[in-house]
Amino acid sequence: MSNQVLQKLVEMRGIESNYIDAWGKPATIADSSKAKLLNALGYETSNESAVLEQVRQDTVAYWQSVLDPVQVIRQSQAINFAMRLPIELVNDSFLLCLTTEEGKQFTQNVVPVDTQLINVAEIDDIEYQEYAINFPQTLPDGYHTLQLFVEGDEQPVAQMRVIMSPDACHIPERVASGKKSWGLSVQLYCVRSESNWGIGDFSDLSRLIVDAAATGADFIGLNPIHALYPANPDACSPYGPSSRRWLNFLYLDVTQLEGYDHPSVQAIVNAPDFQQQLAEARDVDYVDYAKVAYLKLRVLTALFDVYQSTYLQSKTPQREAFNTFVEEGGESLDMLAVYDVMQEHLKELGEPSWGWPVFPNKFKEYHKPEVAKFAKKNKTRVQFYQFLQWQAAQQLEAANQAAVDAGMTIGLYRDLAVGVSEGSAEIWGNKDLYCVDASVGAPPDVLGPLGQNWGLPPMDPKRLYEQAYQPIIDLFSSNMASAGALRIDHVMALLRLWWVPKDDHARDGGYVYYPVDDLLGILALESHRNQSLVIGEDLGTVPEEIRGKLADNGIYSYRVFFFEQAEDGGFFSPSHYPVQSMSTLTTHDMPTLIGFWHCLDLELGKSLGLYPTDEILETLYTSRHKDKQEILNSLHGHHSVSEEVGRDVDYTGMTQALNFGLQTHMATGSSALLSLQLEDWLQMDKPVNIPGTFDEYPNWRRKLTRNLEDIFRDSNLRDLANRLTQARQSASTDK
Structure with missing residues (x-):
């Protein structure tokens, strides 16, 4: 060929x-x-x-599609549609009817040949012509429907979705006016407290919000809180979820659900064996997902029986509210609930159940007739998992309301993962959209010299377009709910994704492009609808074209201190960072400050076999040594630390003074937002995740070293918070 x-x-x-x-x-x-x-x-x-x-x-x-499936138009752009017809029809008269989502209609008569001809093609000996049709109307933002009728006919010959979008994403007024904010980022499952059940929950989140806001914090950043796998709880990566539209119900505070105090539920909770397992789940240093899931599901099942008999089997406000939630969740919610029940059922039978690829053929796809029969037969259990999503949404919204009540500038900011895992419910419910013979990853870069394969099948951009972008609309909308900001993991995915063919090495992949301008338009629309600021994680191999597009669309860049280096190896002052950015010291994929400074990540990587040769490891040690010296030079040069912190890297370890000095140094910078890891407040040494590992290290499990109730009682941490608040106020332009 x-x-x-x-x-x-x-x-x-x-x-x-x-x-x-x-x-x-x-x-x-x-x-x-x-x-x-x-x-x-x-x-x-x-x-x-x-x-x-x-x-x-x-x-x-x-050429045989008269209209495109969808078109995204910005408010600053003229409204033009492409129409394609066989040549024998271009002299006919047509009626364009645009119906807004509010139901208002605009009509326009058009004879294609009287408009602008833009393209011609011959298909099977028939000439087709493409025309640009101007639609001189002012349309509101939203999702509208355009239909094309032959004059006199009642049924349209073609239809398309028209998405009218603002020119840029929403920016909160206080941020736009120059206020500089700081906040804490936390992996919610890591949180310890005196009351949770071995995993951080939404009540812990509410308390963290209130306590942090009282010290001057303007937001709390979360890991992705997407739905995982109830029947396979050890598949716990928040970045490899089952569905990105729905929530991980393990974050429910079971004790706050109505019905928890019922004697039948309390009999389970107060049993000695249950209490012993609960104590064990709380005490361990790494989240025991299997135990947590067992404890919570056992109690939630009993609690739902009480709730159902009390409220859902008769006409009550609770039943009406629940039915409304289920109706609004539509097929997506039903699909997830059915999937969870099916996985649970197959596991109980001892059959393969890790994901739909190993389900029996009759169950391999949501829309199969046997799946509908299964769902009907297990209606009550499906309703149970829908109930858990309802309760999770309510508890998340309560945490969001706590942030609003506390006067936080941003409040909660959520994190949208770049994809779902191969065995996910999301793929099971929309097989046409995903390419399961490839996986998303990254080419070789600084963080991953061998390239990365994340095991997440990508969406087919053509199928996404043919589905009028509805899956993306749903993702953006659902993840902006109950939050003031959304962080988009690997935001370059809006432009292109590194696809790795199945069974190939990550370095042998290639980039596949996506309709970036359309996706940015949808993002801007949903951002305004949800009053959500947008942060794009733009690390790794970042083409210049995407940085410019993100900035023009009001999306905040993501700047990590350790990556902001000049060619001579020196570190840029945070005062030189873009204002339209969120800055941070470390991320969930990096070592903590102590881990970085003492090279604990390199030691751990060596023990796990992450470095192919000793020479590569030695180069990393040498580079780290130089970087640490440059950091000390920068901190002292900007008077961000006292002489208590040494100037020579050979004699300077990571101390509280250096740790807090680094955090305060960042707070003096020009970025509108500063995010600090709660782990670094607590001077922890172990990472939460080591990229490139699976079973080698307990990723996504390591808990915080202190209970939530104790953190803000610490005078040193309260003093740090005050210093951060004062530094941010001094850096603001709206003082």
Whole structure:
């Protein structure tokens, strides 16, 4: 097969042939990788005739679609639609009818030949013409429907979704006016408290919000709190969820649910064996997900029996509210609940159950008839899992309201994972959208010299477009709920994603492009609807074009101190960071401050076999040593630490003075937002996650070293909070 034929299809499907790597050097995607990526997208590439036929089919499908499935238009843009017709129809008269989501209608008569001709093609000996139709109306923001009628007909010949969007994302007034805020980031499952059941919960979150706000914090940043796997609780990565639209019900504070005090529930809770297991779940240093899930599900099941008999079997306000929640959740909520019940059922039978790929064939897809029969047979248990989502949403909203009541500038900020895991309910419910023969990852970069494979099947950009972007709309909307900001993990995914063909090495992948301007428009619309500031995690291999687009769209950049280095190795002053950014010292994928300074991450990486050669490890040690000296130079140069902190890295360990000095140094910077890890407040040494590991290290389990009730009683931490607040006030422009 000629490369030219393959390249035609590669270009049509947005697969990149060349890119600039993380070190600024040109890189090329191998032809074999391009072919495998096309295979993952559903194309046959074994012979030239097959490729040519698929190119032809895609071309025919385009020209025989009178209107596009969807169009995203910014308020500053003129409204124009593309219309494609066989030449014999271009002189006919048509009626365009646009119905806004509020029900208001705009109509316009159009004869295509009287408008602007923009393209022509011949398909099966028939000439097709494409016209640009101007629609001179002022439309409100929102999701509208455009229909095309032949004059006199009642049924439309074509229909498309029209998404009208603001030009940029929402920015809170106090942030826009120059206020500089700080807040704490926390992995919610890590939180210890005297009352939780071995995992941080939404009540802990409410308390953290109130206590942090009292010290001057303006937000609390969370890990992704997406739905995981009730029947497979050890699949606990928040970045490999089952559904990104719904919540992890393990964060429920069971004791706050109505019905918890019922004697039947209390009999379970107060049993000696239960109390012993509960104490064990609280005391261990790493979250025991299996035990937590067992304890909570056992009590929640009994509690739901009480709630159902009390409220859901008769006409009550509670039943009406629950039914409304289920109705609004629609197919997505039903799909997740059915999936959870099915996985639970198969596990109880001792059958393979880790995800839909190992389900019996009759259950491998949500829309199969046997799945509907299963759901009907297990209606009460499906309702139970819907109930848990309802209660989780209410407790999350209570935490959000606590932030509002405390006067926080941002309040809660949530984190949207880049994808779902292979065995997820989200893929089970929308197989057409996902390419399961590929996985999302990253090419070799500073954080991952060998490249990364995250095990998350990507969305097919073409299918996403054909589904009128509804899956993305749902993701943005649901993850902005009960929050003042949304952090988008790996925000470059809006432009392109590194796809790794199944069973290939991460370095042998390639970039596939997405309709970035459309996705940014939807993001801006949902941002305004939800009054949510947007932060884009733009680390790794970041093309310049995306940075500019993010800034223009009002999205805040994500700046990590340790990556903000000049060519000579010195660290940029935080006062030089973009105002439109959130700055931080470390992230969940990095060592803590103590871990970084004492090279504990390098020691751990060596013991886990993460470094292919001793030479690579030695280079990392040498680089770390130089970086630490440059950090000391910068801190002393900016008078951010006293002489209590040494100037020579050979004699200066990580102390509280250096730790707090680094945090205060960041607070003097120009970034509008400063996020600090609660682990660094507590001077912890162990990381929560080590990228590139699976079973080698207990990722996503390590708890905080102190109970939540004790943290804000610590005079040293209250003093640190005051210093941060004062530094942020001094850096603000609205003093």
